[in-house]
Amino acid sequence: MIPVRLRFTKNGKVRFTSHRDIARIWERSLRVAHVPMVYSEGFSPRPRIAFGLALPTGYESDGEYIDIQLDDAGELRFSVDELPRMLTDAMPEGIEVTGVGVLEPRTPSLQQAVTSCVWDITVKQTIEQLNEWTERVLSTPQIVVSRERKGKTVTDDLRPFIRSMQVVGPEQADGRPVLRAELGTQPRSLRPSELLTAVEPALDERTVRRRIQWIEQDGARLEPLEVGAAPAPHTSRCAS
Numbered sequence: 001m002i003p004v005r006l007r008f009t010k011n012g013k014v015r016f017t018s019h020r021d022i023a024r025i026w027e028r029s030l031r032v033a034h035v036p037m038v039y040s041e042g043f044s045p046r047p048r049i050a051f052g053l054a055l056p057t058g059y060e061s062d063g064e065y066i067d068i069q070l071d072d073a074g075e076l077r078f079s080v081d082e083l084p085r086m087l088t089d090a091m092p093e094g095i096e097v098t099g100v101g102v103l104e105p106r107t108p109s110l111q112q113a114v115t116s117c118v119w120d121i122t123v124k125q126t127i128e129q130l131n132e133w134t135e136r137v138l139s140t141p142q143i144v145v146s147r148e149r150k151g152k153t154v155t156d157d158l159r160p161f162i163r164s165m166q167v168v169g170p171e172q173a174d175g176r177p178v179l180r181a182e183l184g185t186q187p188r189s190l191r192p193s194e195l196l197t198a199v200e201p202a203l204d205e206r207t208v209r210r211r212i213q214w215i216e217q218d219g220a221r222l223e224p225l226e227v228g229a230a231p232a233p234h235t236s237r238c239a240s
Contacts, residue, residue, distance in 0.1 A: 001071065004067070004083070005224060006099065008087075010022070012094035015094070047068070049067065051067075059209065081100065101225040101226075102229065103227075103228040110224060113224070117182070122177070122207040123176065123178075123204060161190035179203075
C-alpha cells in the first residue's frame, strides 16, 4: 500500500458540483485511469480515499486535496509523478490535478492537519466600502456570534480565526473589489460567508476562490504536499 496525496483545482461550471458528487467523480476517474487502488472490505467495497476540508458548493479553488491508497501488490506500470497527467485526462473540465506527493505512514489526515485557508472573496460593494469594512473588522477585538449546532446554541468569538485580511483588488474583469483573507480552521472552520456577515454592515459575496491551504508544523507553515513527504517508490515502466 502506497499512501499518496494529490492537489487539484475546481474551477468553472464544475464549482456547482457538490462535495459528494466530486467524490463520485474521483472514484470514476481513478477507474478510468486504471489506477490500482486499495479497497475497503465488506459487501460494497469502495476505494480508500479521504478528502480534505469540504469546499462549499459554488466556490472555486486552486488548492483542493485528496489522499488515496495505491495498491502495490503488483508492480506499478507508471511513476507516481505521472498521476496528475493520468487523472486530469480522466476528469471533467475544471478539475486539474496539479501536484502529487507520497506520504509517510501515519501522516495526519487533512481534516486534522490543515490549520488555515487563504480565500479571495469578490464582493458586490465598492472598494471604498470594502476598505472601510476591513478596517472595522481588524480593529474589533472580539466578534461574538451565536449559532445553532446539534439543537444547541453555541457562542463563538470569530476574531481569533481571522489570521489576516487585505484588499487586493479589483482583480476581476468587472472591476469588483477582492478581499484576500486567511481564515483559521481549528477547532472549527470560519467560512467566508460567516466572515462577511460577522460585522455590520454585512458584505455580499459575488465569487469566492480558495487559493491555498496551510498546515502549521514545528513552527513552519507548510503546503499539504510538503507534509509527511516520503521517497517515491520504485515502479516498473513496462508497456501496458
